[in-house]
Amino acid sequence: MKSTTLARRAVAALALAAFAATACAQAQKKDDFQPQVGQAGKDVIWVPTPEDLVERMLRMAQTTPNDFVIDLGSGDGRIAIAAAKKFGARSMGIEYNPDMVELSTRNAAKEGVAGKARFAKADIFESDFSQASVITMYLLPGLNLKLRPKLLDMKPGTRIVSHQFNMDDWQPDEVTNIEGRRAYFWLVPAKVAGTWRLVSGGEVLDVTLEQKYQMLEGTVKLGTINAGLRDAKLHGDRIDFAFVDQGGVRRDFSGRVSGNMLEGTMKLETGPESRWTGTKR
Numbered sequence: 001m002k003s004t005t006l007a008r009r010a011v012a013a014l015a016l017a018a019f020a021a022t023a024c025a026q027a028q029k030k031d032d033f034q035p036q037v038g039q040a041g042k043d044v045i046w047v048p049t050p051e052d053l054v055e056r057m058l059r060m061a062q063t064t065p066n067d068f069v070i071d072l073g074s075g076d077g078r079i080a081i082a083a084a085k086k087f088g089a090r091s092m093g094i095e096y097n098p099d100m101v102e103l104s105t106r107n108a109a110k111e112g113v114a115g116k117a118r119f120a121k122a123d124i125f126e127s128d129f130s131q132a133s134v135i136t137m138y139l140l141p142g143l144n145l146k147l148r149p150k151l152l153d154m155k156p157g158t159r160i161v162s163h164q165f166n167m168d169d170w171q172p173d174e175v176t177n178i179e180g181r182r183a184y185f186w187l188v189p190a191k192v193a194g195t196w197r198l199v200s201g202g203e204v205l206d207v208t209l210e211q212k213y214q215m216l217e218g219t220v221k222l223g224t225i226n227a228g229l230r231d232a233k234l235h236g237d238r239i240d241f242a243f244v245d246q247g248g249v250r251r252d253f254s255g256r257v258s259g260n261m262l263e264g265t266m267k268l269e270t271g272p273e274s275r276w277t278g279t280k281r
Contacts, residue, residue: 042096060185061134061159063087070132072124077104084116093119138163156190157236189214189234190257200276
């Protein structure tokens with residue numbers, strides 16, 4: 001009986017040792033994972049963004065410690081890690097490949113930013129990234145267009161930077177070229193299309209705006225005139241436009257958009273600035 005019990009214990013010990021060895025080997029295999037350029041992913045193949053372009057992208061976004069940077073399709077984590085390490089920002093990478101997520105997490109720990117840069121295994125098209133103040137990405141033109149409606153619904157002034165690929169007819173606010181590689185930058189524009197009633201220096205103006213992304217066209221009605229707007233443009237939540245009044249004097253308006261409210265300053269070609277406010281009709 002004793003020999004049978006000892007034999008069973010020996011078999012159990014061998015099985016446990018084999019399980020431990022397998023688990024150790026699997027863990028070692030994961031720790032040894034190294035991505036290969038061109039490896040297939042869910043929607044794209046993996047090609048890393050060069051370090052100098054990573055830094056330029058984050059500088060285009062004017063990243064600061066007050067920002068929350070989210071990298072869509074974060075690969076080995078280099079953009080999120082750079083945002084945390086070089087710019088002091090909180091950051092997150094969203095990546096579908098679990099091996100890449102684990103690699104990114106290890107890389108963040110090695111760079112001393114594990115507490116600031118984190119990574120999630122998720123599908124970018126099913127993820128909520130609305131809290132980001134900066135979005136970075138290196139995807140494909142079709143994926144950029146698929147994401148575009150969601151990006152345009154983000155808070156006005158959110159900064160978006162894309163490596164290599166643009167957003168079709170949503171024209172970038174800046175394009176940078178480093179050794180043949182391009183980075184595109186956009187500010188998410190406020191939504192202002194419609195008619196606004198402005199009060200400026202005791203005068204009432206009706207301004208009608210047509211919007212295509214950050215570009216504006218429109219007219220202003222003041223008294224008996226319907227004047228076309230000049231130099232109208234959005235910069236996130238900032239709006240600028242001008243018109244020439246019935247006296248032939250140019251009036252330049254600059255202000256901020258907050259939902260259905262506008263406010264700012266108006267400057268004549270000669271004379272002091274005055275305040276103005278507006279509400280959407």
